[in-house]
Amino acid sequence: MNWCCPVFKDYVSVAGERGYAILINKFEEKSLLFILQHRSIDPGKESLVTSSTPLSLETNAHIAFCPWCGTDLHAFYEKQDVAGNGGSDSNA
DSSP: OOOOHHHHHHHHTTTSSSSEEEEEEETTEEEEEEEEEEEETTTTTEEEEEESSSOOOOEEEEEOTTTTTOOBHHHHHTTSOOOOOOOOTTOO
16 A cells, blocks of 8 residues: 555554544445544443533544645545545545
8 A cells, every 4th residue: 555645654554543533435335435533432432421411422524635745635545455444434
């Protein structure tokens, strides 16, 4: 697998953990979706959070360019055999 930059690779490797990550989802078998995600709390611990004010425990933003090196993600990864790391994306 060729990565556009080392930072992008690092953020893909921490998908699903607390903090920032990059998710790569396969959409309709051919298209790739790139998502910048932030999780406020470790997965599985959401039930421990109580608040009288609404909180965002997970935020997702679809991205088209690498936030660190500026690479066009679809153009760079479309010909590579990319295994998604983010499951299905129901908001696509």
